Amino acid sequence: DTGVSQNPRHKITKRGQNVTFRCDPISEHNRLYWYRQTLGQGPEFLTYFQNEAQLEKSRLLSDRFSAERPKGSFSTLEIQRTEQGDSAMYLCASSITPNTEAFFGQGTRLTVV
Amino acid sequence: AQRVTQPEKLLSVFKGAPVELKCNYSYSGSPELFWYVQYSRQRLQLLLRHISRESIKGFTADLNKGETSFHLKKPFAQEEDSAMYYCALIGSSNTGKLIFGQGTTLQVKP
Numbered sequence: 001d002t003g004v005s006q007n008p009r010h011k012i013t014k015r016g017q018n019v020t021f022r023c024d025p026i027s028e029h030n031r032l033y034w035y036r037q038t039l040g041q042g043p044e045f046l047t048y049f050q051n052e053a054q055l056e057k058s059r060l061l062s063d064r065f066s067a068e069r070p071k072g073s074f075s076t077l078e079i080q081r082t083e084q085g086d087s088a089m090y091l092c093a094s095s096i097t098p099n100t101e102a103f104f105g106q107g108t109r110l111t112v113v
Numbered sequence: 114a115q116r117v118t119q120p121e122k123l124l125s126v127f128k129g130a131p132v133e134l135k136c137n138y139s140y141s142g143s144p145e146l147f148w149y150v151q152y153s154r155q156r157l158q159l160l161l162r163h164i165s166r167e168s169i170k171g172f173t174a175d176l177n178k179g180e181t182s183f184h185l186k187k188p189f190a191q192e193e194d195s196a197m198y199y200c201a202l203i204g205s206s207n208t209g210k211l212i213f214g215q216g217t218t219l220q221v222k223p
Contacts, residue, residue: 004156033210035211040122040215041216042119042199042214042216043157043211043213044213045211048209091157093157093211095209097209098203098208101162102159104157104158
C-alpha cells in the first residue's frame with residue numbers, strides 16, 4: 001500500500017498516560033497535516049508541516065500535544081497526560097503542495113479510559 | 114471566521130432518486146471548496162473540488178459565491194453512493210489546511 005499509513009490503528013490508554021502516534025506520508029509529499037475527529041463531527045485541523053518545519057498549530061493543540069517530523073519524512077504526534085476528552089480519531093494527511101489533493105490515512109482511534 | 118455548515122446529518126433517498134447534499138460556507142475571501150467522501154471502512158478521500166469543474170461518479174457541485182454555497186448533486190442515486198460526505202474549504206492557499214463541515218450521511222435505499 002503506497003498510501004498514507006498510520007500506526008497504531010487503535011490505542012486504548014489509561015488517563016494520565018502518554019501516547020504516541022506515527023504517520024508515514026506518501027513519499028514525495030512535502031506537506032503533512034494532523035486532524036482530530038470526534039464522534040459526529042468533521043475532522044478539525046491540529047497542525048501541519050512543510051518538510052520538517054512545523055508551520056502552524058491550532059488552538060486545539062494544548063501544551064500536552066507535540067508533533068514532530070524529523071528529516072521531513074514520517075511524523076509523530078504525542079499526547080502527554082492523556083485526558084478522557086482526548087478520545088478521538090486522529091487523522092494524518094499528506095499532499096505534494098498546499099493546492100494539490102490531500103491524501104488521508106486510515107486514522108488512529110484513541111480511547112482514554 | 115471560516116466555517117462550513119452542512120445542515121443535514123442524514124439524508125435518506127431511494128435508488129434512482131435525485132440527491133442534493135447541502136453545504137454553506139463562511140469566508141471573507143475566495144476559498145477553494147471540496148467534497149470528501151468516506152465509504153464504510155475506508156479512508157477519507159477527495160470526491161471533487163470546485164476548481165476542477167469535473168463530474169465524479171455522476172456527482173457535480175457548483176460554487177455559488179452569492180449564496181456562499183457548494184451543494185453536491187447527483188441526478189440518480191445508486192446504492193454504492195451510501196457514505197459519509199464532508200464539505201470542506203481551504204481558506205488560505207499557502208497552508209492547505211482544510212476546514213470541514215460536520216458531514217452528512219447519505220443512505221441510498223434499494
